[in-house]
Amino acid sequence: MGGIAAALALGGAVASTQLNTKVYYCASRNTVKYYPDATCLGLKQCGGRVKSMSLSQARSKMDLCKMCH
DSSP states (O other): OOHHHHHHHHHHHHHHHHHTSEEEEEESTTOOEEBSSTTOHHHHTOSSEEEEEEHHHHHHHOEEOTTTO
């Protein structure tokens, strides 16, 4: 594989790996944000337990914390 095909294959692998990356959320009844870093200031305000899930799951259910990006 060369050129564009190799770049596309590599890009697909990177995208797939990124979607399997773990992100964090506050396990409370009204969770609406996910956090890429467990030390985010928004997550420190969590009154429940902090849990993790894959990025792809989080994107389908929640929004990214605005403080984290």
